[in-house]
Amino acid sequence: MKYTITSFFAGLIFGFGLLISGMANPEKVLGFLDIAGAWDPSLALVMVGAIAVGVVAFAIARRRHLSFLGFDMRLPKADEITTRLLVGSMLFGAGWGLAGFCPGPGLVALGAGETKAVVFVAAMVAGMALFQLLERRHAAVSA
Amino acid sequence: MIQIAWESFTPWSALIGGLVIGLAAALFVLLNGRIAGISGILGGLLTPVRSDIGWRVAFLAGMILAPAIWVAFAPMPAIEVNASYPVIIVAGLLVGVGTRYGSGCTSGHGVCGLSRFSLRSLLATLTFMVAGFVTVFLIRHAFGG
Numbered sequence: 086m087k088y089t090i091t092s093f094f095a096g097l098i099f100g101f102g103l104l105i106s107g108m109a110n111p112e113k114v115l116g117f118l119d120i121a122g123a124w125d126p127s128l129a130l131v132m133v134g135a136i137a138v139g140v141v142a143f144a145i146a147r148r149r150h151l152s153f154l155g156f157d158m159r160l161p162k163a164d165e166i167t168t169r170l171l172v173g174s175m176l177f178g179a180g181w182g183l184a185g186f187c188p189g190p191g192l193v194a195l196g197a198g199e200t201k202a203v204v205f206v207a208a209m210v211a212g213m214a215l216f217q218l219l220e221r222r223h224a225a226v227s228a
Numbered sequence: 229m230i231q232i233a234w235e236s237f238t239p240w241s242a243l244i245g246g247l248v249i250g251l252a253a254a255l256f257v258l259l260n261g262r263i264a265g266i267s268g269i270l271g272g273l274l275t276p277v278r279s280d281i282g283w284r285v286a287f288l289a290g291m292i293l294a295p296a297i298w299v300a301f302a303p304m305p306a307i308e309v310n311a312s313y314p315v316i317i318v319a320g321l322l323v324g325v326g327t328r329y330g331s332g333c334t335s336g337h338g339v340c341g342l343s344r345f346s347l348r349s350l351l352a353t354l355t356f357m358v359a360g361f362v363t364v365f366l367i368r369h370a371f372g373g
Contacts (some may be wrong), residue, residue, distance in 0.1 A: 089286045091259045096287035099252035099264060099335075100294025104305055106245020107238055109295075112308035116236055118364040123233035127242040132338060134246020135253065139343025142254030147344070152261035159261050161341075163331070164348055173330025174337070174352040178359025180322025183367070184311040187334045188266040188327060189291065191320075194307050196292035201309040205320040212324020213271045 087154055100193045106131040109193040111185025118182050253339055256287075265336020266291070267327035330356070 103109045108131055116125030149158055181187050186194070186205050194202035253264040260283070269284050295304060311319065327333045330352055332341065337356075341349020 088260055089282045091255065092283040093286040093290040095252050095256040095260070095264060096290025097294050097297065098255065098290075099249055099266075100291040101298060102245045102248030102250075102252055103291075104245070104294060104298050105248055106242050107305060108245065110305065110307045112306075112310060113236070115364055116233060118360045119368055120230060120361055121365050121369050122231075123236070124230050125233045125236045127236075127238050130239055130242035131246035131249065132342070134243045134248075135250035135339045136246075136343050138247055138250025139253050139339055142250070142257055143340070143344045146257045146261070152257070152259055154259050156259075156261045158257075159263075160257075160344070161263060161346070164346070166348060166351055169329050170331060170348060170352055171355050173326045173328065174355035175326070175330075175359045176322050177326030177330055177333060178356030179363045180319040180324075180326055181334075181356060182360040182363025183322065184309070184316050184319035186309075186316075186319060187323065188270060189333075189335055191323075192266065192270075192288060192291045193294055194309070197295035197304065197307055199307050199309060201311070201313070201316050202307075204313060205316050205323075208317045208320025209324040210270070210274075212321040212326075213267075213274055213328050214324075215321070216271075216325050216328035217274050 088156060091154065099189065100196070102135070103190055103193050106134075109190045109197070111190065111194070113185075114187075114190065115182075115185040118185070249335075249339060250343075253335070253343070257340070263336055263340045265332050265340060267323075267333040268331070268336055271328050326356075 107113045107127060113125065114128060117128035146158060146160065152158060184205060188209060191202055191205045191209060195206050256262055256264040269287050272280060273284050332352060337349040337352040342353060
């Protein structure tokens with residue numbers, strides 16, 4: 086229960102951060118991605134602010150086996166640079182540049198009642214389901 | 229030469245919003261021991277593990293309810309979506325497939341991964357940033373927007 090409540094608040098605060106920073110607005114994100122036009126560097130400062138806090142938090146987290154609430158620390162162990170990582174990121178970046186939405190802002194804009202964000206999130210979930218389907222087929226073929 | 233759009237640049241709200249995003253990621257890892265990666269939290273619901281469903285739904289509910297709670301205290305910031313519906317659908321599919329193959333998005337790789345000094349996340353972040361720059365360049369400048 087505690088785990089669920091802290092998850093809710095982490096999501097809520099994350100959403101507030103996206104609203105405050107302007108990153109829930111795809112037009113603002115595209116202003117950053119448009120380096121050949123009139124460039125809006127705001128997104129870079131969002132990353133600077135988030136990473137400044139994150140560096141401290143992860144430095145503490147790295148030294149612990151359990152979280153402050155006593156849950157297992159589940160930090161990623163993967164460190165291989167794979168084709169999947171790069172091709173996947175490339176496809177994600179292309180989609181991000183097309184509409185200006187990445188997953189978090191898509192969800193926040195959906196919550197704000199933006200119809201296009203509802204469509205975006207539905208398509209994104211469909212894309213994730215397609216990935217699962219391809220993975221399962223791949224596993225079945227290699228088994 | 230890069231031209232900065234000074235009239236749309238919002239350094240303070242960007243920095244403060246960024247700190248708040250960092251705070252959310254910090255709380256999540258320090259209290260729950262997890263990476264606040266939105267695509268992973270959402271994607272994990274498609275192969276549900278019973279004990280995992282509750283917290284994943286709670287996190288996503290927090291994000292979705294953020295605007296409704298926000299407007300109780302402050303005016304809602306602008307959200308402008310200019311892409312057409314067909315483009316939105318293609319974008320959503322690419323973001324869905326891409327983030328799952330690439331194991332993360334702007335939050336998991338960008339914010340959390342860079343904060344952990346992960347080389348894997350740095351390469352992922354550079355890759356999706358460059359892909360984003362190229363895509364916007366093609367749409368707005370090469371093919372005329």
